Amino acid sequence: MYASPDPVLTLLGGARTVTGSKTLLEAGGSKVLVDCGLFQGRKHLRFANWAPFPVDPTSIDAVVLTHAHIDHCGYLPRLYTLGYRGPVYATPGTCDLAAIVLPDSGHLQEEEAEYANRKGYSKHQPAMPLYTEDDARRSLELFEPVPFGAPRTVAPGVEVTWSRAGHILGAASLHVDAADRRIVFSGDLGRPSHPLLLPPDPIGRADVVVIESTYGDREHVDADADAVIGALVADAASCGGVVVVPAFAVDRTEVVLWHLDRLVERGEVPDLPIFVDSPMASRALARYRHERRRGSPEFRPEVLDRELFASLDITETRTTEQSIELNTRIGPFVIVSASGMATGGRVLHHLANRVGDSRNKVLLVGFQAPGTRGDQLRQGKREIRMFGREHRVAADVVSVELSSHADRSELLDWLATADGPGLVLVNHGEEDAAESLAGEVRRRLDVPTKVPTPGQRIVVPAHAGSGQR
Numbered sequence: 042m043y044a045s046p047d048p049v050l051t052l053l054g055g056a057r058t059v060t061g062s063k064t065l066l067e068a069g070g071s072k073v074l075v076d077c078g079l080f081q082g083r084k085h086l087r088f089a090n091w092a093p094f095p096v097d098p099t100s101i102d103a104v105v106l107t108h109a110h111i112d113h114c115g116y117l118p119r120l121y122t123l124g125y126r127g128p129v130y131a132t133p134g135t136c137d138l139a140a141i142v143l144p145d146s147g148h149l150q151e152e153e154a155e156y157a158n159r160k161g162y163s164k165h166q167p168a169m170p171l172y173t174e175d176d177a178r179r180s181l182e183l184f185e186p187v188p189f190g191a192p193r194t195v196a197p198g199v200e201v202t203w204s205r206a207g208h209i210l211g212a213a214s215l216h217v218d219a220a221d222r223r224i225v226f227s228g229d230l231g232r233p234s235h236p237l238l239l240p241p242d243p244i245g246r247a248d249v250v251v252i253e254s255t256y257g258d259r260e261h262v263d264a265d266a267d268a269v270i271g272a273l274v275a276d277a278a279s280c281g282g283v284v285v286v287p288a289f290a291v292d293r294t295e296v297v298l299w300h301l302d303r304l305v306e307r308g309e310v311p312d313l314p315i316f317v318d319s320p321m322a323s324r325a326l327a328r329y330r331h332e333r334r335r336g337s338p339e340f341r342p343e344v345l346d347r348e349l350f351a352s353l354d355i356t357e358t359r360t361t362e363q364s365i366e367l368n369t370r371i372g373p374f375v376i377v378s379a380s381g382m383a384t385g386g387r388v389l390h391h392l393a394n395r396v397g398d399s400r401n402k403v404l405l406v407g408f409q410a411p412g413t414r415g416d417q418l419r420q421g422k423r424e425i426r427m428f429g430r431e432h433r434v435a436a437d438v439v440s441v442e443l444s445s446h447a448d449r450s451e452l453l454d455w456l457a458t459a460d461g462p463g464l465v466l467v468n469h470g471e472e473d474a475a476e477s478l479a480g481e482v483r484r485r486l487d488v489p490t491k492v493p494t495p496g497q498r499i500v501v502p503a504h505a506g507s508g509q510r
C-alpha cells in the first residue's frame with residue numbers, strides 16, 4: 042500500500058452487495074473503520090465472513106457505526122476475536138440496540154452450528170460458529186455512546202458527527218472530517234414516511250458522499266399497507282389460519298405492530314392474539330417503548346403522545362418452550378418473528394410448521410436479499426429448504442413493502458441536500474441498483490460517481506470539482 046496525503050477509502054464490504062458494510066478510512070496515519078457488518082445471504086457471501094481480515098485489526102484506531110443492523114455491526118465480535126480492542130463509537134440508541142443484536146447473533150450462530158452438528162447436515166465437521174454469544178458480549182465493552190450532533194475526535198485527525206438517518210432507532214449518517222476533507226456516509230437511509238421516526242437530516246457541506254443504494258433502481262410502490270394487511274388478517278381470522286410474519290427484530294417489528302394497532306383501533310380487523318416470538322424483538326420493543334416515554338428527539342411528535350401499540354393483545358414469548366408451544370396452538374393468531382429474510386431464527390420453525398397448510402398466511406414485509414428463503418417465498422417457490430429438507434408451501438404468501446429504506450427518488454432527494462460534493466460513491470446495493478443510482482446521480486445532479494468494487498482503494502478528492510483522480 043502507498044502512503045497518500047489525501048484520505049483514502051477502502052471498501053472492505055458492502056461494495057456491489059447489500060450486506061457486510063465495512064469501509065476503511067485512512068487519513069494522516071489514522072485508520073478508522075466505518076461500520077463493521079456481517080455478510081449475509083448467499084453461501085459465498087456468508088463464507089466471506091470467514092476470510093482473513095484484509096487489514097491487521099490491531100492497527101485500526103477506532104470503529105464508528107451508523108446503526109445497529111447486523112449487516113452494519115454484526116462482524117464486530119469477529120473483529121474482537123481477531124484482536125481489535127479499540128473504541129467503537131455510536132449513538133446511544135445504536136449502543137443499546139447493539140447490546141441486544143450482537144449477543145443474539147452470537148447465540149444464533151452457536152445454535153445453528155449445534156443444530157447442524159446434531160442433524161449432521163453441515164459441510165464442516167464439526168460446524169463452528171463464527172463467534173459466540175460470549176465473544177459478542179465482550180465486544181460490547183468497547184462501545185462508547187456519542188449523542189447526535191456532537192462532533193467527536195475518534196482518532197488523531199479524524200472527527201465524526203452523527204446526524205439523524207430516520208432508518209431505525211439510533212440510526213445515523215456520519216459526517217467525517219479528516220485531512221481537510223468532509224466525507225459523509227449515508228449509512229442506511231430511512232423513508233421520510235416512517236410512521237414512528239423523523240426523516241433523515243439534510244447533508245450540508247461534503248467533499249465526498251458515500252451513499253447506500255439498496256433501492257437505488259426502484260421506487261417503493263406505496264400500496265395501501267393497511268388494506269393489504271387488513272385483508273390478510275381478516276382472511277386468516279375467518280378460516281382459523283395463522284399469519285406468520287418474518288420481520289427484522291429491530292424496527293420492522295415495531296412498524297408491523299403500528300399497522301396492526303391502527304387496524305384494530307379502527308375496528309377494521311378482529312383483535313387476534315399477536316405473538317412476538319423473538320427475544321431480540323422483545324428487547325428492541327422495550328427500547329422503543331422506553332425511548333418514546335422519555336421523549337426521544339428521534340420520534341415523530343404525534344408518536345410521543347400515545348403509548349405504543351395500546352390497542353393490541355400482544356404476548357411476548359421469551360423461552361424456547363413458549364415458542365415451541367405455538368406449534369400446537371390452534372389459529373387464528375399472528376406470529377411476528379425474526380429473522381426478516383427467513384435466514385435463521387425462530388421464524389424458520391414457524392414457517393416449517395405452518396407453510397404446508399393452505400389456511401395459513403406468510404406476510405413478507407421487507408427487502409429480501411437474493412438467495413434467501415424470504416426471496417424464494419416472494420418469488421412464489423412452492424418448495425423451500427429448511428433444516429436440511431424440503432417443505433411444500435401451500436400457505437398464501439403476500440408481500441407488502443414496509444421498507445425502512447429510502448427508495449431511488451428519496452435517495453436522490455437526500456443527495457440533493459449536499460453542498461457541492463466532488464464525488465459520490467455508491468455502495469451497499471446490488472450491482473444493478475448501485476449502477477442505476479450512480480447513472481441517475483450523474484444525470485440529475487451532475488456529480489462524478491463511482492461504484493466501487495470490493496477491496497477498491499479510492500483517494501478522496503478535494504471539495505467541489507477536483508473530481509476523480
Ligand SMILES: [Zn+2]
Nearest residue numbers: 108110208229
Ligand atoms: Zn439497516
